[in-house]
Amino acid sequence: MTARVALVTGGTGGIGTAICKRLHGAGYRVATNYRDEGRAREWQEHMRAAGCDVTLARGDVASAEQSEAMVRQVERDLGPVDILINNAGITRDTTFHRMRADQWREVIDTNLNSVFNVTRPVIEGMRERQWGRIVQISSINGQKGQYGQANYAAAKAGMHGFTISLAQENARFGITVNTVSPGYIGTDMVMAVPEAVREKIVAQIPTGRLGTPDEIAYAVAFFLPDEAAWITGANLSANGGQYMGW
């Protein structure tokens, strides 16, 4: 059997890069999207130098048209998408009484509507082929809420509602749909938080440290093999013990 094809959105980011590396290492053929071609090609060269070959396809996941074109490009370059990791995401933090409509919309479009935009063009093929793996990268803050993140927490909680509905609709077609909810990981997204705030965050994590991107990639990879076929509709928390609810 030829290696399965995995599309990782936001693969050039902190967590996405670790997911691409781990999936490539596990023998999958890996693709990701880009918006800025120059930066993406540079990233691709850097990955190649580290022995990790990742195919690039242009696409803004906030756009349904671009997402469909991106999926079709990956299909042309590598073949049908067997595994989709909905990882692309942004923050536009501010308290709700100060939040502008564009800050709300950008986060919902990029973090939640994107999940529709990218999953819709792959789901029919997965159903026809009777095999698929879909993993959403949500967040601890979609589980517990977070001061200054009404937009982000709403989008991330919405991802899990999507997961558990899609899991039910597609279980009979050999498709599993799961969510990974990372806690605070030492990527640019978290390092952009002021140091004093970061120290307060770390103080709340029982392991006493931020997580690493590869610890999230490991959780994602757990859902992908044939042996994981019975695990669907799950939300896997990977947060150093910071939150132990649903």
Ligand SMILES: NC(=O)c1ccc[n+]([C@@H]2O[C@H](COP(=O)([O-])OP(=O)(O)OC[C@H]3O[C@@H](n4cnc5c(N)ncnc54)[C@H](OP(=O)(O)O)[C@@H]3O)[C@@H](O)[C@H]2O)c1
């Ligand atoms: N870091 C954490 O502690 C943490 C914790 C919980 C959950 N998460 C979630 O994990 C995921 C990855 O986070 P990260 O820390 O790796 O973030 P990151 O380093 O900022 O990477 C984000 C990635 O998403 C891409 N992206 C953003 N908007 C996009 C759009 N409209 N269309 C296509 N691609 C887009 C970025 O591409 P560009 O370079 O083109 O912008 C980049 O590749 C996110 O969903 C985030 O919410 C992160």
